[in-house]
Amino acid sequence: MEKLRTIKFTTATDQKLEKIALALGRSKRLVFVQMVDYFHRNKKDPTDLNDDLLKNSLSKSHKTYMGFIKSQEDLLLIPIKQGVDKMIGNQRDIVKFFNEQVLGANKTLLKNQHQMLERTAESDKVIKAVLQRMDGADQLKAKFLQILNSYIKSREELGSFKGREKEELAELTRKQVENL
Template sequence: MEKENVNTIKYPAMLDAKLDKIALELGLSKRALFIKMVEYFYRTKKDPTDVSDDLLKNSFAKSHKTYTSFIKTQEQLLLIPMKEAMDKMISNQKDIVKYFNEQVVGANKTILKNQQEQNSKLLETEKLLAKVIDGKEKLKANFILILNAYIRNREELGSFKSREKEELIEDVRKQVANL
């Protein structure tokens, strides 16, 4: 066996307990853990005394900028056009509802006006019809009176008085014409 060049490091016993615990959790010997730690700090060029780890912060900041730019791109490509389209659709819907309401209200007013006119004309027609029916009944009654008077007077005249019969006929015609 070759003999390795081995150096020793002295450190406090409390640090040895922490080193034991970390080595046990990672399944490494203390020596292998120490080698890995040295390699890690050597490759990453991290300062072990810098607890805030600026490289990690820079990595997070870069990721954050990437996510932010992705979200802004999506906003420009998708969200803003969708919002504009929805706003336009809502505006169009409002215009349609407004136009519909104006048309319906206008049509309803026209229909109501026409119904009122029709109702008043119907009432006038009913009054006129009542007068016609009433007038018809009066006309019938007057005509029957004239006819009865004619029949009675003709019976009284007898058969030989032609001039008086002519006068009676003429008188009855005038009365019927005056109805």
């Protein structure tokens, strides 16, 4: 059997030890033994609140995490960023090319539409002129027929003996035809 030793401490310290033991679910003796083992193994000074060993441990962990993050950055983040930058550049080129092509096609289309409108307007003018001439030709034929019929009728009324009057009638008819 082990030999037990006695340590005297204040009531306030006993209350703190009891709270720790209750929180951990262990006996006060077991908690005390574990505290002594902890300080003995880690060579920590309980009065040093800025524990250098703890700082070193945290620093090593921090360096490990930073190394992991940097390796992930080299393996994943940088290639992803480069790929995204390249994709954005390609998309800009596509949009630029598309805009140039569409704008060029639209300008050509507008130019062709204006040319077609001009040609259509010219065609309308020509058609109107042809229609007017056709109407004019029909009217001219009608007037010519009137003159011819008037000539024939007047000639038949004169008879065959009046040569001078026939010449005057022929001259009058020629003037009327010229005035058409």
